[in-house]
Each structure stands twice: as C-alpha cells, then as structure tokens.
Amino acid sequence: MAFHLSEESKERILKFYDISQVAFRFGFVPLIIFLGWSQTYPRPSLIRLLSPLAMTRS
Amino acid sequence: MRSYLEHILGSFYAATGWNVDNHYANLTASSRDLLDFELPSGFILNVSSLPTGSSASSGTLKNLGGVVDGAISYFYSSPQNILLENKLRSESVDLTDFLCGYHQLHLPEPAEDPVYREMWRGGRRVDSKYSLLYGKLYLPGNTLESMLIRQFTPTDQIVVSAVSDKRIQNGGALMAQLQHNSGRWCSEMIYSSHEALLGFRGLYNFSVDSHLPELPSGIASIPGLSASSLLFQPQQSWFSAGGEIYYGALNKAAGVSIGLRYATTSSLVGTPTTTTFTLNPVMGQMSVAYAVQASTSTSFASRFDFNAFSYESNLTLGFELWKNKNSRDEIDDFIVSAPAITDRSGDQSEAKTETPETLQPEVTAEGADTTQPISMIDDSVWKIRVATDSPSVRLLWEGRIKAFLFSVGADISLHRDQGMKTFGLELQYAA
Numbered sequence: 001m002a003f004h005l006s007e008e009s010k011e012r013i014l015k016f017y018d019i020s021q022v023a024f025r026f027g028f029v030p031l032i033i034f035l036g037w038s039q040t041y042p043r044p045s046l047i048r049l050l051s052p053l054a055m056t057r058s
Numbered sequence: 059m060r061s062y063l064e065h066i067l068g069s070f071y072a073a074t075g076w077n078v079d080n081h082y083a084n085l086t087a088s089s090r091d092l093l094d095f096e097l098p099s100g101f102i103l104n105v106s107s108l109p110t111g112s113s114a115s116s117g118t119l120k121n122l123g124g125v126v127d128g129a130i131s132y133f134y135s136s137p138q139n140i141l142l143e144n145k146l147r148s149e150s151v152d153l154t155d156f157l158c159g160y161h162q163l164h165l166p167e168p169a170e171d172p173v174y175r176e177m178w179r180g181g182r183r184v185d186s187k188y189s190l191l192y193g194k195l196y197l198p199g200n201t202l203e204s205m206l207i208r209q210f211t212p213t214d215q216i217v218v219s220a221v222s223d224k225r226i227q228n229g230g231a232l233m234a235q236l237q238h239n240s241g242r243w244c245s246e247m248i249y250s251s252h253e254a255l256l257g258f259r260g261l262y263n264f265s266v267d268s269h270l271p272e273l274p275s276g277i278a279s280i281p282g283l284s285a286s287s288l289l290f291q292p293q294q295s296w297f298s299a300g301g302e303i304y305y306g307a308l309n310k311a312a313g314v315s316i317g318l319r320y321a322t323t324s325s326l327v328g329t330p331t332t333t334t335f336t337l338n339p340v341m342g343q344m345s346v347a348y349a350v351q352a353s354t355s356t357s358f359a360s361r362f363d364f365n366a367f368s369y370e371s372n373l374t375l376g377f378e379l380w381k382n383k384n385s386r387d388e389i390d391d392f393i394v395s396a397p398a399i400t401d402r403s404g405d406q407s408e409a410k411t412e413t414p415e416t417l418q419p420e421v422t423a424e425g426a427d428t429t430q431p432i433s434m435i436d437d438s439v440w441k442i443r444v445a446t447d448s449p450s451v452r453l454l455w456e457g458r459i460k461a462f463l464f465s466v467g468a469d470i471s472l473h474r475d476q477g478m479k480t481f482g483l484e485l486q487y488a489a
Binding site: 017018021024025026028029031032033035036037039040041044048049050051052053 | 105106107109110111112113115116117130132133134136138191192193195200202204220222224229230
C-alpha cells in the first residue's frame with residue numbers, strides 16, 4: 001500500500017525544513033564559538049574568541 | 059597562497075597523524091601545486107587568530123572591481139591544544155608549509171595504535187574523539203560554509219561538509235565522506251546531495267623501496283665515510299594505484315577514473331620526484347604529469363593532457379624558485395665542498411664553512427645574526443606557469459615581510475592588445 005502524505009503534512013514538513021535551514025545557517029557559527037568557550041579550560045574571554053584581531057594566547 | 063582553512067586542516071591532520079597524501083583526490087598534488095596555483099584576484103586581506111589551542115578565528119575582506127565583501131570563519135577542535143601554534147603563526151611558520159610549492163609526499167606509514175589515544179582517569183576512559191568543526195559566514199549574503207571532521211579511530215573518520223544558501227537549489231548542499239586510511243590502503247565512500255551522487259574512491263600503496271643514496275665521488279673516496287655514517291636518510295620510493303567510480307542518481311550519469319603514481323622522497327642528496335598518470339575512460343581524458351624538486355630552492359613540473367575523443371592536447375610547464383635564508387642551501391654547499399674537510403688536518407684556518415658546526419649562524423654577544431644580510435623579506439618564492447592552450451604567462455610572487463605574508467600574482471597575455479588579464483594582491487596575517 002502506497003504511503004500518502006496529506007497536503008497539510010507536506011506543508012508542515014517543508015516549513016520545518018525551511019526553519020531548520022535558517023537555524024543552521026545562523027546558529028552553526030555561534031555553536032562553534034560556544035563550544036570553543038565552554039570546552040576550553042581555563043575559559044578564554046569571549047572577545048578573544050570572537051575577534052580575529054584580538055591578541056593570541058600568551 | 060593557501061587559505062587559513064587549509065592551514066587549520068594541515069595542523070589538525072599533522073596532530074592526528076592522518077596522511078592526506080593517501081587520498082585519491084591528492085594523487086596529483088605535487089604537480090598541481092606547481093601548475094594549477096591560483097592567483098589572487100583583486101585585493102584580499104586576511105587576519106587570523108588562534109586564541110586557544112582548540113579555537114581559531116579568521117576574517118577576510120575582499121575588494122574586487124570596487125565590490126567589497128567579506129567572510130568570517132570560526133574553528134573548534136577537540137581535544138584541547140590540538141591546533142599547533144607553530145604551524146599557524148605567520149611570523150614563525152615554515153613557509154614551505156604555508157605557501158603552495160612542490161608538495162613533498164609523506165611516506166605511507168601504518169596508522170598509530172588506537173591504544174595510544176586512550177586516556178583513563180579513576181578507572182574510567184575519559185579521552186574524546188578527535189574532531190574539528192568549521193563554519194564560515196560570507197557577508198553580505200549570509201551564505202554558510204561548514205564542515206565537521208570526526209575521527210573514530212586513527213584509521214577511520216567522517217567528513218561532512220555543507221553549504222547553506224537560499225539562492226542555490228534546495229537552499230543548500232551536503233556532502234559526506236567516510237574515509238578509511240590504514241597507510242597502505244585508503245578508501246572513501248562519498249555521498250553528495252547535489253544530483254544525489256554516490257561515489258567510491260580508493261588508493262593502494264605498494265611496498266616502499268628503501269636504499270641509501272650514493273655519495274658524490276669526492277666524498278666517497280674518503281676512507282671510513284659512508285652514507286650511513288653521515289646520517290643520510292635512505293632514499294625511498296613507492297608506487298601507488300587508485301581509482302574512483304561515481305553515479306549520480308538524479309541525472310543518471312556515471313563516471314570512472316584511474317590513476318597511478320610513482321614517488322621518490324627526499325634524502326639529503328636525493329631528488330624528490332613524483333610521476334602520475336590519470337585516465338578518465340568515459341571522457342577520454344588522459345594526463346601524464348612529472349614534478350621534480352631539482353634542488354632545495356627550485357622545482358619544476360610538466361603535464362601533458364590529451365583527449366582521445368577530440369584529439370585536443372595541452373602541455374603545461376611550471377617552475378618555482380625559492381629565495382630564502384633557510385639553511386638547506388648551506389647544507390647543499392656543505393655536501394658539494396665536503397672534500398675540503400680533509401684540509402682541516404693540514405691547516406685549521408682553511409676549514410671555513412665546511413664543518414657542520416659552522417653551519418649554525420654566527421651570533422654576536424648582542425644576539426645579532428652576522429652571517430645573513432639584513433633584509434625585510436626573509437623568505438619568498440617566484441612561480442611561473444605557461445601552457446600551450448592559452449597564450450599567457452601566469453606569474454606569482456609570495457613572500458613574508460615581517461609577520462605578513464604577501465602574494466602578488468598576474469596573468470599576462472602574450473597578445474599585445476590584451477595585456478594583463480588578472481592582477482591581485484593578497485595579504486595574510488595569522489597571530
């Protein structure tokens with residue numbers, strides 16, 4: 001038996017796909033910065049992680 | 059000039075012992091760096107920083123024809139301190155790593171035992187998998203380029219890369235590669251969402267032939283001296299064969315290619331060479347390339363492409379010349395003039411620069427190096443490329459001035475009325 005999706009379900013899936021793409025596009029870089037901040041001991045200041053112009057580690 | 063992403067990847071792979079020369083995609087890397095080097099286009103400024111041993115950031119500003127755009131990149135690696143500072147700081151890095159040049163292949167050695175990666179604390183295993191995250195946001199446009207590398211074992215890793223941009227079909231594309239690299243054998247399974255492409259690549263390295271090089275006649279006549287007593291590295295050579303096959307499920311198109319490589323590595327007096335042959339039977343394209351590091355400062359590459367269906371052919375020649383204060387040239391001088399060592403027994407004053415001890419630069423009490431002329435440019439390379447299918451000369455100069463890396467390139471047409479086709483300047487600083 002073929003599996004059919006209703007139009008409403010298709011729209012929901014497409015909307016979810018669009019939202020997840022936007023979330024990925026704008027959330028991936030902050031995730032990397034957060035991981036770099038939270039997984040490093042001692043924790044560096046955020047400005048040093050954010051800016052390539054900030055001084056490197058001493 | 060390599061991008062900061064390539065430096066980070068190089069540092070990550072060096073720290074994890076992953077030999078990228080075993081990838082089929084890098085089969086022709088030695089000749090490619092000499093023949094297909096990219097020229098900077100417009101003015102590019104790149105500033106990068108390594109605030110911790112596991113995080114890095116990089117910003118790029120580009121001006122091309124009055125249009126200014128930029129990008130900002132962030133990197134995170136695990137475990138901590140895996141990114142090697144000495145491979146990433148533009149002030150102190152060895153430029154043969156930083157600038158594209160003859161690519162010295164690494165020996166296909168077996169991967170390390172996974173036991174060495176284990177860390178135990180209080181009876182519990184606490185080590186984490188080696189991984190690298192990368193994200194680059196292009197501005198304006200908000201295009202995201204991302205990549206994840208995760209090594210499960212020293213021989214297995216997955217690489218997932220994605221592009222997210224609302225202007226391209228389906229809003230983006232994703233590619234996943236499952237790689238197995240045991241040193242002798244390297245395989246990759248590839249999936250790309252673009253055309254739903256499935257592919258497989260493999261490369262097999264045959265056993266390494268190793269022998270000590272013959273000494274120059276002047277040195278060989280000295281009793282008691284041999285290559286091993288001079289601590290020469292053995293000259294090694296090996297043969298590799300590989301291929302790839304892929305199929306695009308959406309466009310119902312398939313492809314296949316095979317490649318062969320014969321490489322010799324450097325010893326102190328040896329000449330590293332790489333010879334490759336690639337064939338794509340579907341497209342009828344074949345290519346033979348030869349790259350040689352003729353001396354410590356010069357490299358040469360040539361490639362002949364031929365299409366069996368259209369009978370089109372192309373010969374490409376590339377040459378690079380290094381000018382640096384690296385002591386490798388002095389080592390060359392030492393080898394060539396080594397018979398003068400015997401003079402030391404007769405007259406100590408005549409033994410000038412031939413002894414290994416004097417290879418070290420003389421340093422005064424103030425610490426100033428007196429053996430080198432004072433110059434702002436400490437390392438630089440000239441590269442030139444010509445090809446029979448395009449009447450132009452591609453010229454590139456790359457060098458380090460203070461802590462900045464410069465790359466200036468031009469594509470000069472040989473037709474009088476066309477002049478310069480491309481000109482660009484790239485400036486890179488990595489702290």
